[in-house]
Structure formats: C-alpha cells, structure tokens
Amino acid sequence: MRLLLVDDHEVVRSGLRMLLDSEQDVQIVGEAGTAEEALRAVQELEPDVVLMDIGLPDLSGIEAATRIRELRPQVAVVALTIHEDKEYFFRMLDAGASGYVPKRAAPEELLTAIRAAAKGEVYLYPSLATLLVKDYMGQDPDDREARILNGLTERELEVLGHLADGASNSEIGDTLQISPKTVARHRENIMRKLNLHSRTELVKYAIRKGIISP
Secondary structure, three states: OEEEEEOOOHHHHHHHHHHHOOOOOOEEEEEEOOHHHHHHHHHHHOOOEEEEOOOOOOOOHHHHHHHHHHHOOOOEEEEEEOOOOHHHHHHHHHOOOOEEEEOOOOHHHHHHHHHHHHOOOOEEOHHHHHHHHHHHHOOOHHHHHHHHHHOOOHHHHHHHHHHHOOOOHHHHHHHHOOOHHHHHHHHHHHHHHHOOOOHHHHHHHHHHOOOOOO
C-alpha cells in the first residue's frame, strides 16, 4: 500500500518512517508538514492511505480530511492524534476518516488501522469505538438516520441517487465526469457509511429518505 505521512513535527514523521519502513506491504511515498502540502501530495503521489495528525499549522486535519475526500475519494485517511475526546473523534469520522488511532497506541494498533483502511475498511481504537457505540445507542431512530445521511459527502449523495436509479458505474462516471473506478470507491464508502449490503437495500434507503421517487 502507498502511504503518505502528514505531521507538522519532523521527529514524529521520522519515527513513523522508521517504524513503517520495515513492513513489506507498506511503501511510504511522501511526507507533508502542513495540510496544503498534504493536499498537493495527495494529487501528485496518489497514495492509498494518508496517515495524518489532526493538529496541523494551517488547516485542521478535519478540514484537510474533508478536502482530501473531495479531491480523491479513493484515498483513505487515518487520523493519528493526541486527541481522544468525543468532539474531535466524531468530527473526524464525519469528515470521512477510515481510522482513528491515538498516539499512545501500540505500533501493532497503528499497522492494523493502516491495513484496514487500505482494504476499504474502518478501524477505531477500542476505547473510541466504545464512545461511538454509546453515542449511537443514546440516539432515537430518527436522529440516527439523520446523522447517517449527513455523514455522506455531496458527491456521495449524487452517486447514491444515480445508483438507486439503476445506473451502472460507467453511466454514473459519464454523467458526473469521473472514472468508473472512482464511482466504485464512492459506492463502497456509501455502503459502509449506511451499513447497506446490496443495491436493493440502497434503493429502499434512497426511497425512504426521499432521494428518489418509488
């Protein structure tokens, strides 16, 4: 997997490189110390995963994650941060992060998160996963639905509508002027975020939410 390291502290990036360089399935393709550098690197280097700190000097990692997802939806973002409170955690998830790991975590936890993100899966540090479950169980069903729908990006909502209408990846790509591969990645993200497992479930969801007509 192609990995981009983003942290404003060079000593942290050096430590991460020493840790990850020994892994046969990891190729570090670049580093960045600011969000703007990260955004340029994402477009130029096309990594599979961006390992990123939340506290960056120009933009927050949350805003950077949102912009990365808009620029390259197929790129997964894993947050590596000192912040373990609910506010940062949920905002990073809403921005589309595929993983959230505190800097105090063991190296094995970080590697697990990176590998999961590269496969299109989500990894949450156990104590933070507990926060997510408690938050979900504390909401009523209508609030849960609204939060889930709001978790989709504008582009994902567009793709959702076309998928529910029965369009193929190629047809959606032609309409939205993106590649079929990018459409497929959007579809994976939509299915994951909405916890859906088939086009039938997707269509039912889109009808229920008023995205398409029956």
